[in-house]
Amino acid sequence: MKYSKCERVRIRLASIPNFADKEYHHDQIKFYAKMTELIYKALIMNSIRSFINEVIRCLNIKEDIELRVMRLPSRRSRVIGINERGRIVGRQIYGRAWRNKPLIDIFPNLIFLDKLSCPSYNVRFRLRRIILNSVIRGVIHEILHKSGLKDENETKKVTEEYYETFRKRYLKQFDKEIKPLLREWYEFEVAMIR
Numbered sequence: 069m070k071y072s073k074c075e076r077v078r079i080r081l082a083s084i085p086n087f088a089d090k091e092y093h094h095d096q097i098k099f100y101a102k103m104t105e106l107i108y109k110a111l112i113m114n115s116i117r118s119f120i121n122e123v124i125r126c127l128n129i130k131e132d133i134e135l136r137v138m139r140l141p142s143r144r145s146r147v148i149g150i151n152e153r154g155r156i157v158g159r160q161i162y163g164r165a166w167r168n169k170p171l172i173d174i175f176p177n178l179i180f181l182d183k184l185s186c187p188s189y190n191v192r193f194r195l196r197r198i199i200l201n202s203v204i205r206g207v208i209h210e211i212l213h214k215s216g217l218k219d220e221n222e223t224k225k226v227t228e229e230y231y232e233t234f235r236k237r238y239l240k241q242f243d244k245e246i247k248p249l250l251r252e253w254y255e256f257e258v259a260m261i262r
């Protein structure tokens with residue numbers, strides 16, 4: 069894809085780390101690999117990319133920012149269980165802003181309780197919801213930290229304001245652009261269940 073001059077963000081998909089095989093069941097690696105590939109594809113959609121560029125400009129960040137989509141969940145994420153509504157209960161780390169370089173890592177949600185077990189598919193993973201609720205919020209949150217905002221509560225509050233702006237201005241375009249990715253995810257899930 070081409071980057072125009074006014075592009076302030078570079079989006080990159082990390083490679084799957086060598087240690088993956090030791091820590092995760094093979095099917096879980098496949099699951100996260102596909103999910104992060106689609107998160108990457110979502111981040112380069114016009115709606116999200118335009119929005120991120122605006123946030124970077126709006127916050128007067130001097131350096132261009134690189135967003136790196138990691139292929140496995142953060143080691144600091146924890147899953148305690150799944151509630152009756154099928155939601156994962158635990159702690160999720162969505163991103164990390166590097167202190168000494170203009171780099172932000174984006175992590176997929178940790179989804180399975182036991183990393184080494186064969187993943188069970190009694191729950192459908194709603195990719196649209198994951199991208200909206202976790203990924204976009206995570207990106208905004210870390211960019212705010214990059215702009216110098218340190219207080220965690222303040223960062224969370226401002227994240228919600230930017231997130232609302234995204235929904236107001238870009239949700240329609242987002243929903244159009246994400247359709248092929250949702251189809252791709254659906255086909256992947258169906259193939260995994262078999």
Ligand SMILES: [Zn+2]
Pocket residue numbers: 209213220223
């Ligand atoms: Zn934070």
